[in-house]
Amino acid sequence: MTVANEPTGYSATQIVLHWAIAALIVLQLLLGEDIKPAYRAFSRGTEPALPTSSTPTFMSMSA
Numbered sequence: 001m002t003v004a005n006e007p008t009g010y011s012a013t014q015i016v017l018h019w020a021i022a023a024l025i026v027l028q029l030l031l032g033e034d035i036k037p038a039y040r041a042f043s044r045g046t047e048p049a050l051p052t053s054s055t056p057t058f059m060s061m062s063a
Contacts, residue, residue, distance in 0.1 A: 037049060
């Protein structure tokens with residue numbers, strides 16, 4: 001028995017959001033190494049050291 005107006009699949013918005021989040025997770029896995037020192041400093045109650053790698057960071061891109 002089917003109900004009127006019952007969705008038969010995912011909407012385009014749901015599909016786009018799914019793949020956008022999946023892409024962001026992959027990007028975080030590839031470029032997210034800088035979060036480890038920041039979390040370590042947070043858990044110790046100190047300030048994280050400035051990045052020493054040549055990898056661009058959010059702060060260097062926004063300046």
